[in-house]
Amino acid sequence: MKLTEEQVRHVADLANLRLTDEEVARMAGELGEVLTHMEKLNELDTTSVEPMAQVLYEAEETATLREDVERPGLGSQVALASAPSASAEFFKVPKVIER
Amino acid sequence: MSAGADIRSLTIRQVKEGLAAGRFSAVELAREALRFAEAENPKTNAYLHFCPERALAAARRVDEKLARGEDLGPLAGVPVAVKDVILTQGVRTTAGSKLLANYIAPYDATAVIRLEQAGGVILGKTNCDEFAMGSSTENSAFGPVRNPVALDRVPGGSSGGSGASVAQGTAVVALGSDTGGSIRQPASFCGVVGVTPTYGRVSRYGLIAFASSLDHIGPLARNVHDAALLLGVIAGRDASDATSAFAPVPDYTALLDGNVRGARIGLPKEYFRGLASETGDLILAGVERLKQLGCEVREISLPHTEYAIGAYYIICTAEASSNLARYDGVRYTYRSPASATLSDMYRNTRGEGFGAECKRRIMLGTYVLSAGYYDAYYLKAQRVRNLIARDFSEAFKQVDVILTPVSPFPAFKLGEKLDDPLEMYLSDIYTITGSLAGIPCMSVPCGNTAAGLPVGLQILTNHFNEAGMFRLADALERSAGRS
Numbered sequence: 001m002k003l004t005e006e007q008v009r010h011v012a013d014l015a016n017l018r019l020t021d022e023e024v025a026r027m028a029g030e031l032g033e034v035l036t037h038m039e040k041l042n043e044l045d046t047t048s049v050e051p052m053a054q055v056l057y058e059a060e061e062t063a064t065l066r067e068d069v070e071r072p073g074l075g076s077q078v079a080l081a082s083a084p085s086a087s088a089e090f091f092k093v094p095k096v097i098e099r
Numbered sequence: 100m101s102a103g104a105d106i107r108s109l110t111i112r113q114v115k116e117g118l119a120a121g122r123f124s125a126v127e128l129a130r131e132a133l134r135f136a137e138a139e140n141p142k143t144n145a146y147l148h149f150c151p152e153r154a155l156a157a158a159r160r161v162d163e164k165l166a167r168g169e170d171l172g173p174l175a176g177v178p179v180a181v182k183d184v185i186l187t188q189g190v191r192t193t194a195g196s197k198l199l200a201n202y203i204a205p206y207d208a209t210a211v212i213r214l215e216q217a218g219g220v221i222l223g224k225t226n227c228d229e230f231a232m233g234s235s236t237e238n239s240a241f242g243p244v245r246n247p248v249a250l251d252r253v254p255g256g257s258s259g260g261s262g263a264s265v266a267q268g269t270a271v272v273a274l275g276s277d278t279g280g281s282i283r284q285p286a287s288f289c290g291v292v293g294v295t296p297t298y299g300r301v302s303r304y305g306l307i308a309f310a311s312s313l314d315h316i317g318p319l320a321r322n323v324h325d326a327a328l329l330l331g332v333i334a335g336r337d338a339s340d341a342t343s344a345f346a347p348v349p350d351y352t353a354l355l356d357g358n359v360r361g362a363r364i365g366l367p368k369e370y371f372r373g374l375a376s377e378t379g380d381l382i383l384a385g386v387e388r389l390k391q392l393g394c395e396v397r398e399i400s401l402p403h404t405e406y407a408i409g410a411y412y413i414i415c416t417a418e419a420s421s422n423l424a425r426y427d428g429v430r431y432t433y434r435s436p437a438s439a440t441l442s443d444m445y446r447n448t449r450g451e452g453f454g455a456e457c458k459r460r461i462m463l464g465t466y467v468l469s470a471g472y473y474d475a476y477y478l479k480a481q482r483v484r485n486l487i488a489r490d491f492s493e494a495f496k497q498v499d500v501i502l503t504p505v506s507p508f509p510a511f512k513l514g515e516k517l518d519d520p521l522e523m524y525l526s527d528i529y530t531i532t533g534s535l536a537g538i539p540c541m542s543v544p545c546g547n548t549a550a551g552l553p554v555g556l557q558i559l560t561n562h563f564n565e566a567g568m569f570r571l572a573d574a575l576e577r578s579a580g581r582s
Contacts (some may be wrong), residue, residue: 008462015420015465016442017458018450027462031519033461038409041479041522044486051481051489054312055298055537057344066338071192078205084434091429096441 002032003040106135111325112192114177114271118165125161125176129154132178136269140251140322144244145263147183149223150190154178157220164218173328175218181271182261184231184303185316193228195239195257198426198433198452206304209340210274210333217332222270225260229454230279230423231276233257233307234284234523235516237275238456243513247444248290248553252509252510255285256321264287265319267534272320272329276306278313278396279411280505280530283542286319287505287555290544290571293319293327295328297562298537302337305424311342313411313534318418323573324542330565346563348542354566355573360393362571365498366573369404370529375502377548378385382504385545385556389502398473404532406483411531412524413467413480419457420464422509459520488536495561500571503529505542509552511532533559543572546579 008027012019019027073079076089085092112389117123124133127204133151140146161175181187184194186204193199207215215221236244245269246254254263258275262285265273275282277295286293294317295390301316308314318329334348366386371379390396427446428434435447439571453461494501516523534541539562542555554576560568 005465006444011462011466011469015452016424016449017461018446018449019458024457026320027459030459030520031466034412034524035466037521037524038413038480039478041406041413041483042405044403044483046479046482049480049482049485052485053481054342055488057297057299057346057537064153066341073450074205076566081205082202082432083434084428090217093123093429094438094441095443098147 001036003028003035103574106131108235108321109268109271110322111174111271111328112282115175118161118176120169125158125165125220126155128176128393129158129178129188129222132220133222136264139269140169142250143247143263143267145240145244145254145260145267145269146180146191147226147241147260149192150187150221150517151186152396153190154220154222155216155358161218161220163430172216173217174332177219177271179219179567180221180264181211181221181262181275182221182223182227182258182275183275184227184307184424185211186307187221187224189265190224192224192307192403194231194239195227195241196223196452196454197240199431200240201432204303209302209337214274214329215239220490221331225258227260227262228257229457230307230419231257231278231281232419232456232460234280235511236260236285236495237513237517238454240366240454245513246289246510247553252512252552253288255288255506255510257281259285261319262286262291262293265289265291265321266461270382271320272325273334274318275519276316277315277317277534278310279534280364280413280527281577282315282317282319282541283505283555284527286542288510290321290474290547292541292543293317294326294330294541295534295539296565297344297539299342299538300334300563300565302343304339305338308422309439310415312418312424315414323569323576324352324355324450326541327355327569344563348543349566351566351569354570357572357577358572359389359571359574362394362500363498364389364396365399365501366393366396367494367495367501367503368398368403368405369401370503374507376508378504378506380506381546381548382502382556386502389575392574397481399494399501401482401532403483403486403490407487407532407535408525409482409526410483411535412463413476416460416462416464417468417477420461420468422454423457423461428517456520458529462491467514484535489531491538491559499557499564500560500566502556505529506555507557509548509554527558538562539565539568541568543575544579545575571575
């Protein structure tokens with residue numbers, strides 16, 4: 001299986017990832033090779049098998065939600081400290097709305 | 100620090116004895132450990148950065164407790180290295196990525212809090228594959244790590260810096276993270292002990308997420324006792340991580356008595372088929388030593404093994420594509436400088452910031468989750484994951500532990516496998532099955548090849564049987580003439 005460059009560009013669009021033309025060409029081959037290996041799973045009939053989304057133990061487990069008690073958050077100053085661009089209370093991004 | 104202990108081979112027990120006997124203070128040890136690690140680091144690039152202020156503050160707290168005669172905690176004064184995907188408040192945390200090159204973590208991971216509460220002294224943060232994606236630590240944006248055992252070879256990955264620091268003697272123990280083998284494989288390549296505990300055994304709060312249904316934090320150490328002790332410190336329920344387990348944490352060092360008579364060992368035939376190599380010979384010699392200690396060895400079958408790589412790389416890339424969506428230039432330090440629109444800013448930031456392997460996995464993960472492919476890939480992989488987990492639960496009805504190699508080969512040369520992503524993925528075969536099942540597994544040194552390269556033996560056991568796993572690993576370590 002080989003992906004077309006058009007398919008690679010579509011997936012890169014979905015992933016919000018800018019790729020160079022050279023990267024697109026290389027990905028088409030590399031992704032295709034890995035996807036071909038993944039198709040091996042189709043040898044198995046799994047119609048009666050439940051999907052395993054999370055590790056389940058045979059051990060006894062109880063409710064996994066913690067009690068709903070108030071805890072202090074990081075605060076905006078700390079949360080914004082590593083932002084590339086911020087004001088006192090907000091992250092700043094390029095303008096998205098024209099006035 | 101006065102004579103009596105070589106810093107390269109220091110153990111937790113020796114630190115404890117040295118402090119108790121007044122041979123050195125925690126601050127003296129921390130200073131000497133930092134001096135040694137900083138001087139040695141250029142050989143391997145194991146550490147990305149050091150945090151001397153934090154280390155000395157932690158050491159001073161230990162010395163104050165010592166002076167007051169208080170309980171010091173099980174890790175008192177022990178120099179620790181922490182993989183740079185684990186958050187350390189006020190200290191740079193990069194995940195080996197250009198995107199986070201200047202990121203200062205705003206809070207501590209729970210594992211970090213616990214190890215400092217136990218008296219541990221964090222010296223610095225260790226190099227790793229970018230966002231923990233890789234098997235050689237060559238995917239770090241800050242240059243590869245060299246294996247201290249053979250400097251022209253990789254230390255394994257993704258916790259290559261943690262494995263190398265423990266092997267090099269620049270940390271007594273280290274924290275790593277493991278999604279598909281990222282603790283066990285570097286432990287094997289560097290000749291140290293590495294443990295992936297039961298899924299949920301250690302809180303992941305403050306671990307930079309790669310694949311959330313598979314991510315673990317675990318210890319690396321120079322012997323089984325130290326790994327067991329460190330796991331005991333960081334394990335246990337944490338309200339900040341809803342996936343952390345409630346099961347009580349036993350004293351993992353209690354059963355390290357060398358008595359493994361009657362232990363039932365399974366050797367999966369699928370793993371040993373065609374393993375005609377030095378690695379295979381060393382593993383079988385290790386099994387033979389355990390047999391002589393009274394273990395019962397039998398062949399077992401894990402029939403779905405050959406489907407594990409496909410299932411693993413679908414699940415981990417799908418989860419990674421989702422987890423890495425947050426690095427968009429808004430919150431985390433790096434933003435592409437010249438982007439007129441919001442959409443361009445996202446795309447350019449990610450295109451410039453992520454390295455080749457991260458891009459590959461984001462693309463694969465996005466593809467397998469995209470409209471029309473979700474059922475065929477992601478859901479299918481989750482069903483196959485269930486079959487692989489069932490293989491193990493069936494096996495553990497017959498045996499207590501399963502022994503396998505960690506890697507098909509010992510440490511390879513830098514650059515040797517970098518151009519073939521599929522081959523690199525296929526080399527993870529022995530470690531990813533246990534990750535998919537969420538069972539505890541570890542690598543314990545099992546001899547060296549003729550060229551002097553370490554080979555690790557993998558021990559896998561049922562959920563929450565870490566104590567049994569450590570007992571066997573300790574017996575193997577003793578049988579090799581170590582104690």
